[in-house]
Amino acid sequence: MRIYFSVDMEGITGLVDADDVQPGGRDYERGRQMMAEDVNAAVRGALAAGATHVTVNDAHGPMRNLLPEALHPAARLIRGKPKAMGMLDGLTADHDAMICVGYHTRAGALGVLSHSFMGHEIEDMWLDGRPVGEIGLAHATATALGVPVAVLTGDDRACEEMTEWDSTVTTVAVKYAHDRFAAELRPADEARGAIEKAVATSLVAAPRVASTDSGPVALTVRWQSASVASVLQGIPGVTAKDSRTVQAHGALPGLYRQFGVWMRVAASMTNQRPYC
Template sequence: MRIYISADMEGVTGLVDADDVQPGGRDYERGRLMMAEDVNAAIRGALAAGATDITVNDAHGPMRNLLPEALHPAARLIRGKPKQMLMLEGLTSEHDAVLCVGYHSRAGELGVLSHSFMGHEIEDIWLDGRPVGEIGLAHATAAAIGVPVAALTGDDRACVEMTDWDASVTTVAVKHARDRFTADLRPADEARAAIEQAVAASLAALPKAPAIDPAPAPATLTVRWQSASVASTLLGIPGVTSVDARTVQAEGALPSLYRLFGVWMRVAASLTNQAPYC
């Protein structure tokens, strides 16, 4: 069984603030070790379910957060950027399941460190008219590749967002949001035991042949930016159209549309230089 882990950081056990998850933050070094422990719990759960091949993609920010020496030796690590497939770099149809570890709720939700990809620079995203964030877009893209998401860990709001998107996905709440930078924390040992157990159970329950049709289907991705300058510049990319002064959209099939979105973000990053959590 081949397992793919997409590891974000905002939804990791114990982390609540930008200083926990951004390089240079006063608690970032502790945060990256906490991230490794949550990922390692998921790896142990996958091994217990019979996984023979495990790939971990460091999917947060600079994508150099996980220390290779802190990662369980049974897994391979994809580290660094740029990545054409962003949070799903390295995922192929040969994988049997995706595990989303340390995920967070989308922009506008009152979850811990909630945002969509670029802090406040992206205000809203819609996929076929449905509000979406990193959770829904990762799920939809993985489905287009032909791989089911088996489990997700994060705060309670991230878990609700995943359940609303696909109720069959097992979720583990490692903390409960009180506000965007405040949470009731689950004890670390308890949270990691829950991750390990939930991952093992979710993978053991996977159908032998996932009921996912990987045939590409047309989709529409719409993004509202904080800056009209970003939206205007993106109109220079073929296929991108304007909805209003700050909103653009494009049509295509996932996962190609997901790769295109990555290009949009690189353009936006070249035009802006704002800290994400403000």
């Protein structure tokens, strides 16, 4: 059984602030340790369920947060950037399930460190007219490949967002949002025990799903900057909905990869810190 892990940081046990998750932040090094411990709990669960191949993709920010020596020895780590598929790099149809560790709510939601991919540079996103963030777009892309999302961990709002997309996904709330930078924290040992148990149980029960790729979908993104939207219209297939909103049609996972190009264009034009 081949299991793929996409690991973000904002939804990790104990972390609530930009200083916990951004390189240079006063608590970032502690945050990296917490991140590794959540991942290792999930990996232990996968191994208990019979996983024979475990791939972990560091999917947060610089994508160099997980220290290889801190990771479970059974896991193969995808580290660094750029990556063609970003948060889903290395995910293929050969995987039997995907686990999302440390995920967070989309932009505009009142969850811990909520945003969509780029801090406040992306104001809103829609997939076929449905509001979407990192959770929904990851789920849709994995499903298009025929890979079921088995488990998601994060704060309670992220768990709710995942359930709205797919109620069959097992979720583990490791903290309970009080605001964007405040939460009631689940004790670390309790949270990691819950992660390990949920992964082990869910992988035994997770069905293999057929690809649901039925053709092009529409991805729409509203940017904070009209300049970003204007430049993106130079990419074939990208059209304007209004001065700050662009849209493209395509099949997943190809459209997910193209979205990564949009973000690289936006990053080259802006230098704003996220979570402001």
